[in-house]
Amino acid sequence: MREFVIFSRIGKTNAHWKNLHDAGRLDIVHECIVASLFLSHGIRKNVVFHAVLNGPPNPPLHLKICGEKLHNVRTDQQTWTQILKKVLSRKQHPGINVSKTSFEALIRIKAQNSQIYVLEENGKDINQIQIAENPVFILGDHVGLPKKVETFALRFGQKVSLGKKPYLAAACITILNYILDRKK
Numbered sequence: 001m002r003e004f005v006i007f008s009r010i011g012k013t014n015a016h017w018k019n020l021h022d023a024g025r026l027d028i029v030h031e032c033i034v035a036s037l038f039l040s041h042g043i044r045k046n047v048v049f050h051a052v053l054n055g056p057p058n059p060p061l062h063l064k065i066c067g068e069k070l071h072n073v074r075t076d077q078q079t080w081t082q083i084l085k086k087v088l089s090r091k092q093h094p095g096i097n098v099s100k101t102s103f104e105a106l107i108r109i110k111a112q113n114s115q116i117y118v119l120e121e122n123g124k125d126i127n128q129i130q131i132a133e134n135p136v137f138i139l140g141d142h143v144g145l146p147k148k149v150e151t152f153a154l155r156f157g158q159k160v161s162l163g164k165k166p167y168l169a170a171a172c173i174t175i176l177n178y179i180l181d182r183k184k
Contacts, residue, residue, distance in 0.1 A: 003048045003136040011053030013061040015088040024055035031170035052103040062101035070095030116157025123159030
C-alpha cells in the first residue's frame with residue numbers, strides 16, 4: 001500500500017463555493033487525487049490519498065480516499081466538484097471518508113505502521129534511498145508545507161527530494177507512482 005498526504009492551507013471545509021479554485025484551491029487537491037489514484041482506464045487499488053483541509057469555516061477536515069473502494073468516478077474537474085461538494089456536505093460517496101482528524105493526528109497514526117517521507121527540494125535524493133514497503137508521502141499545496149507542519153512531520157520521517165526544481169504537487173505524485181511502479 002502507498003499513501004499520499006497533501007496539507008492544504010486554505011482548502012474550504014464546507015460546500016459553499018462555486019468552483020474548486022475558489023474553494024481554497026481545491027483544484028490542487030483534485031489534481032493530486034487524479035495523479036494518486038488513476039491510471040489510464042483504471043483506478044489504483046493499492047493507493048490511499050489523504051487531504052487535510054485547513055481552510056474556513058471549520059478546520060481541520062481530513063478527506064481519505066481509498067482506491068480499493070472508490071467507484072462511480074471519472075477524472076474530470078466537474079465530476080470531482082460534485083463529489084467534493086457532496087462529501088463536504090457530510091453525504092456519503094463510495095471510497096471517501098471525511099473526519100475531523102488533524103494533520104498531526106494523522107501523521108502519528110501513519111507513523112505506527114509506515115515510513116513517512118516529506119517531499120522537499122533540499123531532502124535526500126529519492127534515488128539514493130530504499131523506499132519502505134508501505135510509504136506515506138507528505139506534500140504541501142501551492143504554497144508548500146508551513147515550517148511548523150514540516151518540522152512536526154520530520155519527527156516521524158525523513159526529508160526526500162525529487163530534485164532541486166520545485167514541481168507541482170500532482171507532478172510529484174505522478175513521479176513517485178512511476179518510481180514505485182518500476183520497482184515492482
